[in-house]
Amino acid sequence: xxxxxxxxxxxxxxxxxxxxxxxxxxxxxxxxxxxxxxxxxxxxxxxxxxxxxxxxxxxxxxxxxxxxxxxxxxxxxxxxxxxxxxxxxxxxxxxxxxxxxxxxxxxxxxxxxxxxxxxxxxxxxxxxxxxxxxxxxxxxxxxxxxxxxxxxxxxxxxxxxxxxxxxxxxxxxxxxxxxxxxxxxxxxxxxxxxxxxxxxxxxxxxxxxxxxxxxxxxxxxxxxxxxxxxxxxxxxxxxxxxxxxxxxxxxxxxxxxxxxxxxxxxxxxxxxxxxxxxxxxxxxxxxxxxxxxxxxxxxxxxxxxxxxxxxxxxxxxxxxxxxxxxxxxxxxxxxxxxxxxxxxxxxxxxxxxxxxxxxxxxxx
Numbered sequence: 001x002x003x004x005x006x007x008x009x010x011x012x013x014x015x016x017x018x019x020x021x022x023x024x025x026x027x028x029x030x031x032x033x034x035x036x037x038x039x040x041x042x043x044x045x046x047x048x049x050x051x052x053x054x055x056x057x058x059x060x061x062x063x064x065x066x067x068x069x070x071x072x073x074x075x076x077x078x079x080x081x082x083x084x085x086x087x088x089x090x091x092x093x094x095x096x097x098x099x100x101x102x103x104x105x106x107x108x109x110x111x112x113x114x115x116x117x118x119x120x121x122x123x124x125x126x127x128x129x130x131x132x133x134x135x136x137x138x139x140x141x142x143x144x145x146x147x148x149x150x151x152x153x154x155x156x157x158x159x160x161x162x163x164x165x166x167x168x169x170x171x172x173x174x175x176x177x178x179x180x181x182x183x184x185x186x187x188x189x190x191x192x193x194x195x196x197x198x199x200x201x202x203x204x205x206x207x208x209x210x211x212x213x214x215x216x217x218x219x220x221x222x223x224x225x226x227x228x229x230x231x232x233x234x235x236x237x238x239x240x241x242x243x244x245x246x247x248x249x250x251x252x253x254x255x256x257x258x259x260x261x262x263x264x265x266x267x268x269x270x271x272x273x274x275x276x277x278x279x280x281x282x283x284x285x286x287x288x289x290x291x292x293x294x295x296x297x298x299x300x301x302x303x304x305x306x307x308x309x310x311x312x313x314x315x316x317x318x319x320x321x322x323x324x325x326x327x328x329x330x331x332x333x334x335x336x337x338x339x340x341x342x343x344x345x346x347x348x349x350x351x352x353x354x355x356x357x358x359x360x361x362x363x364x
Contacts, residue, residue: 003130006049007033008040008066009081010058014106018053021119027127037061037069044070050130052078054100056091064095071099077129081106089221093190101129101333102187105215125187128306128334178323178364179263179297180243181206182290184283184313186213186305188333192353193303194226197248199357202231206299206364207243207266209251209259209290211283213305216254223250239270251281258289263297279309283337287313295320299364301356304332308340318346325349327356 005022007030009015015033022028031047034040038061044052052070056063067078080103082092092103104125107118185193189212197210214222220236226248227234237249237257243266251257256277258269269289273280283302287310290298300317302310304327314324324346326338331353341347351359 001027001131002029003027003051003127004029004031004047004049005126005130006031006040006043006047006052008035008037008052008058008063009033009055010035011055014055014081018122021115021122022126024119025123025127028123028130035059037063037066040066041069041073044074044076048074049076051126052076053081053104053126054078054095055081055106056083056088056095064091064098067095067098067100075099077101077132079104079125079129089218090225092218093222093225096190102190124306128187128336132333132335177297178206178299180259180266180290180294180299181208181360181364182211182259182287182298182300182317183208183303184211184287184300184305184310184337185303186307186309186334186337188304189213190222192327192333194229195353196301196303196357196360197226197232197234198229200230200232201361202246204232204246204361204364206245208232208248209237209243209257209268209286210248211251211257211281211286211310213279213281213309214253216252216280219250219253226250237268237270239268241268243267251286254280256285257281258286259293260289261293263294266293283310284313288316291316291320291322294322296322298322299325299360301325301327301360302338302341303327303353303356304334305337306334307336310337311340311344314341314346315344323348325351325356325359328352 005028007015007018019030022030031049032043034043036058054063070076078100080092080095080100082088082103083106223234223236232246234248236252241249256271256273259266260269261267298317300314318324326341326347328350329335332338342350
């Protein structure tokens, strides 16, 4: 199988560099390029690529508008190239809400200093999303969330969750067992996390820690965006934060988030990443720290992502008596991390994305 790619960017230099990196991979074929969003729409209809790499800021028509129109007329897997700034982060999340499948940092210094590493990551990501197939599995898993005008003044009455949660509630032997919800995600994670976290009720009884592979300049903007959409409180974790019910703490990008203490007295320890650390933040490191502090009272969920980060930490949690769930293949953008824990035989449940939040509520 060959994945056919359309490269969209207003910079001729960047188009040429991306094209050269992609064409060096025998699994990929660049079928065309475009310099603005309007041209991208026309060439998408004409060339029918499997994957589009899309810049955000372009003349004539910006990338976000182009994504919306492409997803309306010819749904295609779209990877956004995003600048590593807070403004770039906000624009990236708008593009994901418009229908883009994921993003890649647009870092010219990395392109110059580490071209082989950049090429490896780019080609692996394009191949993974292109070979997965679209549009059904992608559009079928996208959340439909209405942003609340403001957070509820008080928590809803116990048991009075949303209708979508009540619909899937089933009796659970785990009720009352858990003291922490831990979620790990990577490629496709921003959309998946939005789907899960925005459906949790305001009176959610557990503290939540979230580890999403993401640049440091993105996590504050991402947590703020999720917080605005959710009934629970969501923010970027800071060193010394105390875990509380109904509070979700997102691991800061570029660093490592460890959880220390004991049940009802857990706190966050943020550490600098070692230079050779692959994932920043690393799910395995966070999960392993939880296995020391709360070995048998954690519900850990592995969502969509490339690779196997989280599997070793999940094994330690499982050995201590905690419970591991994974997203299923059909609803995952990349079935790498969830597949790793499923193949390890440590998952109690393998769930479609749209069912995860309701199952969490019914089990805690």
